Amino acid sequence: MKNVINWFEIYTSDFNRAKKFYTTVFKCKLTDLPVSSDRHPGMEYAVFPGDEKGIGASGALVKIEQVKPGNGGTLVYFAVEDINATLSRVEAAGGKIIRPELSTGDFGFIALIEDTEGNTIGLRSLK
Secondary structure, eight states, X not given: XXXXXXXXXXXXXXXXXXXXXXXXXXXXXXXXXXXXXXSSTTOEEEEOOOOTTOOSOEEEEEEBTTBOOOSSSOOOEEEOSOHHHHHHHHXXXXXXXXXXXEEOGGGOEEEEEEOTTSOEEEEEXXX
């Protein structure tokens, strides 16, 4: 069965603070896209690196007046090599550890963190 999830958006109130958090914690570069329009003036958008062939899921940080960040609703899990190494960067980047590493048996390990915008996100590792 193919992966039906292919895009996510994480909403921000302080776009630059959120970009710094995600680039620090996940050691990745986000690409800014100019998307402001008459319908969404002041919209800011930065895309996470993804598979160039479009296989798997990717997404973006978004600042838009109509949607506010916060806890609840959808939970996005980021794939990481080593959960504890990733957790070690969270608080220094301005986030909080909500749930430390937890075994999910044959499905690997997970942890939950809160980003600088108040969004809860998950970490998942098979190791």
